[in-house]
Amino acid sequence: MIDPQVINILASIVFLSAPLMLAIIGETITERVGVINLSLDGTMLLTAMAGFVVALETEKAMGLPADVPDTIPVLAGLVVAGIIGALVALLIAWGSISLKQDQVAIGFVLTLLLAEMANFIGQRYTNQRGPRIAHLPIPLLSEIPIIGPMLFDQDLLVYGTLILVAIVWWFMYRTQPGLQLRGIGERPESAFVRGVPVNRLRYLYTALGGFLVGLAGAAFSLDMKLGWSDNHIGGIGWIALAIVIFGGWHPVRGAFGALLYGITKAIANVLQQTYAGVPTVVFNAVQWLLMLGVLLLVGSEFTRKLIPLMPRPLQGPVARFLRIAPPQALGRTFGQES
Amino acid sequence: MTGQTASRRPLLETIWPVVPLIMALVLITIILMLVSQHSPLAVYGALWEGAFKDAGSTFNTLAFWIPLLLCATGLLVTFTAGLWNIGVEGQMIMGAIGASWVALKIAAPNPELSPLIIIPLEIIVAMAAGALWAGLAAVLKTRGGVHEIFGGVALNSLAIIATNYLISSPWQPPSGGSFHGTEEFTDNALMPVIGDTHFSLLAFALALIALGTVVMMLRGTHWGLELKALGKNPRAAFLLGVSSERQAVYAMMFCGALAGLAGAIRVVSWFGRMPQSVSGGIGFLAILIVLLAASRPLWTFIIAFVFSALLQGGAQVHLITQLHSSLSGIIQGMLVLFALLFGDFHRLFKPKTTEAPETGS
Numbered sequence: 005m006i007d008p009q010v011i012n013i014l015a016s017i018v019f020l021s022a023p024l025m026l027a028i029i030g031e032t033i034t035e036r037v038g039v040i041n042l043s044l045d046g047t048m049l050l051t052a053m054a055g056f057v058v059a060l061e062t063e064k065a066m067g068l069p070a071d072v073p074d075t076i077p078v079l080a081g082l083v084v085a086g087i088i089g090a091l092v093a094l095l096i097a098w099g100s101i102s103l104k105q106d107q108v109a110i111g112f113v114l115t116l117l118l119a120e121m122a123n124f125i126g127q128r129y130t131n132q133r134g135p136r137i138a139h140l141p142i143p144l145l146s147e148i149p150i151i152g153p154m155l156f157d158q159d160l161l162v163y164g165t166l167i168l169v170a171i172v173w174w175f176m177y178r179t180q181p182g183l184q185l186r187g188i189g190e191r192p193e194s195a196f197v198r199g200v201p202v203n204r205l206r207y208l209y210t211a212l213g214g215f216l217v218g219l220a221g222a223a224f225s226l227d228m229k230l231g232w233s234d235n236h237i238g239g240i241g242w243i244a245l246a247i248v249i250f251g252g253w254h255p256v257r258g259a260f261g262a263l264l265y266g267i268t269k270a271i272a273n274v275l276q277q278t279y280a281g282v283p284t285v286v287f288n289a290v291q292w293l294l295m296l297g298v299l300l301l302v303g304s305e306f307t308r309k310l311i312p313l314m315p316r317p318l319q320g321p322v323a324r325f326l327r328i329a330p331p332q333a334l335g336r337t338f339g340q341e342s
Numbered sequence: 343m344t345g346q347t348a349s350r351r352p353l354l355e356t357i358w359p360v361v362p363l364i365m366a367l368v369l370i371t372i373i374l375m376l377v378s379q380h381s382p383l384a385v386y387g388a389l390w391e392g393a394f395k396d397a398g399s400t401f402n403t404l405a406f407w408i409p410l411l412l413c414a415t416g417l418l419v420t421f422t423a424g425l426w427n428i429g430v431e432g433q434m435i436m437g438a439i440g441a442s443w444v445a446l447k448i449a450a451p452n453p454e455l456s457p458l459i460i461i462p463l464e465i466i467v468a469m470a471a472g473a474l475w476a477g478l479a480a481v482l483k484t485r486g487g488v489h490e491i492f493g494g495v496a497l498n499s500l501a502i503i504a505t506n507y508l509i510s511s512p513w514q515p516p517s518g519g520s521f522h523g524t525e526e527f528t529d530n531a532l533m534p535v536i537g538d539t540h541f542s543l544l545a546f547a548l549a550l551i552a553l554g555t556v557v558m559m560l561r562g563t564h565w566g567l568e569l570k571a572l573g574k575n576p577r578a579a580f581l582l583g584v585s586s587e588r589q590a591v592y593a594m595m596f597c598g599a600l601a602g603l604a605g606a607i608r609v610v611s612w613f614g615r616m617p618q619s620v621s622g623g624i625g626f627l628a629i630l631i632v633l634l635a636a637s638r639p640l641w642t643f644i645i646a647f648v649f650s651a652l653l654q655g656g657a658q659v660h661l662i663t664q665l666h667s668s669l670s671g672i673i674q675g676m677l678v679l680f681a682l683l684f685g686d687f688h689r690l691f692k693p694k695t696t697e698a699p700e701t702g703s
Contacts, residue, residue: 042491099682099683103683103684103686103689103690104689105682105683105686105689106682108426108491109633109682110679110682110683112426112428112491112629112633113630113633113675113678113679113682114675114679116623116626116630116671116675117671117672117675117676117678117679120668120671120672120675121668121672123666123668124665124666124668124669124672125377127665127666239499242492242495242496245492246492249489249492283507283510283511285503285506285507285510286503286507288499288503288506289499289500289503292496292497292499292500292503293496293500295492295495295496296482296488296492296493296496299486299487299488299489299492299493300482300486300487300488302487303486303487303488304485304486304487304488305485305487306485306486
């Protein structure tokens, strides 16, 4: 039998990775059509704040008791957060597609601006208790050893995220519109010639990706890291952007990247408890070192040179794992007149 | 249509860059009317008062200007080379750590050492530390395939963590107080400042020298030309024999050295010790400045001053109106966002005519 504590940790890894997974799926969709939404860190801060504030105010307006799971306030918070995320993404799409300005610059400015706005507007809501998403174990399935607590003893947001990973994979790789989606990001000219409305679909998928990023922000404040404080989840957006690259712009690989992040966090937590003498700030460094590590893994020529030194059966899979390329038209605008 | 507007267009084109800024200010004013009980005029008044109320606050605005100017000057070089040096924040922090090391480990135990030795040493160590941190981001990019944006973000966070570690463990003052900073530096480690303000003429002179050097370097030297080629068209530059890897590393390290100097100036003239938050977003702000100035040195110089006034005034706004001090950040971000979106007159109104000469040649 496995130590119940280990199972607890495994379940918490899935739980804590879910919002990051949502953001990664969203950004993967956006970048797959060729648009970079660099504003993730700011967008998620703003939507975490907005989702929490909307849920809290709805709860108050409905006269419900504080700090208990409520459906309607939480739903309102999530929807508003998603819409804000989509609007931010549309702003970037508009700036780059229609106004033909530098999308990296716009995204970067938004990163800073939205974070400041989140702190500014959320000032009156710091460190308050509010509604949260209800825990909802699935009967029978949650009784399965190991897998049960990990996958079926969570809440609706986690289930939704896991299902979404599968749906997005299916949509991208098994359907005609999914093929179009990928085509727009690889060769927009060819897609356009075949009658695909490139820029309109870029708007659509950028907004959709932004919606998921917005949900991810609210998922933190309503579920994984309850409430709001200054820079509540600062940094997580950058991690998400890095994992999109590590995931090779593939939704399932991106989701595994999110899990890897969760595992590293869990290991760091365990180490922190074991080595109490080491200052806690040192453990904060782990996620950034990991971020650099995974980007180096898929980015550097050095790791590719190591492949021939590996045992033969491993060489194929490792080479395939490392052979990732960004969508060819990533960050490139497409003008129909040219 | 063209005939009708031909006479008006030049004027509109000349004043156009101001239009997005006015749009941003109007929007901010509307937001202020919605969220604050104080009138927007009162808020702007508080900003002005915070920045220029008396000689002391004016000098402190000037003192804020110096590190902003140094970081922005460094960024002129990296942006010219087409690099997004987001790590400038971390490079500044490493510079502050370097200077603090000199102040705590060399100046404090040896009070007989003159500031004439200590201050140059602090500056050199800080610049080296900043340059190394920037070089790390550059090598991660050129050798590791890690885009400088991600390398920069990670190295920024690691630099902040390094500060927290230093002030909570090895450099913790004997009196305790884990997260407030190191001990006060000894007098021989401090830059001379005017009165009881934070403004140091020496630091200001260094910033001006740096800006002047960079302007001349970009305009008149071979290196400047190579960087421009790299920024405009990396492939063409490569074919012309410009080693893009080496130039990228040099440009980043140059910027890192200036950011390191900015960090040193923060600790040896502003704080007089190493606090938890050395930078307070100055590096990021410098990026906004250069974006708003579209990499033009004169505008960088002016906008850096306006932004330092906003930053200095922001604290006063908080005191008077209880609004979050992030207000100045919002104003700055809005200005830059609107300028980025709408500042380019040609792309907004003449999308096709500008393409024509390129296809013709």
